[in-house]
Amino acid sequence: MARSPLSDDQLRAALASLPRWRIDGAALSRDLRFATYEAGVAFAMQVALVAQRMDHHPDLTIGWLRVVVTYTTHDAGGVTARDVAAARAVDAFAPDA
Secondary structure (H helix, E strand, O other), X not given: OOOOOOOHHHHHHHHHOOOOOEEEOOEEEXXXXXXXXXXXXXXXXXXXXXXXXXXXXXXXXXXXXXXXXXXOEHHHOEOOHHHHHHHHHHHOOOOOO
């Protein structure tokens, strides 16, 4: 059964508690910068481990000194409470910059 996407009001409330994240179409995204390529890859690996534990996997884009983490619940067609929980889990270990 598909989970329900969050309403606009719920999305606004979620973003208020996730100030480094943004709505990107039907997804929740965060761009992170790193001092080295290796640091970005190491961070992406941490995200992958959290994703496995939560059984909810983001799209990860790894570039030069940059990682983009994007969550959406495909079967719901948008951002759900599950995406917000995953974003919070990433924020628990993500660098502030």
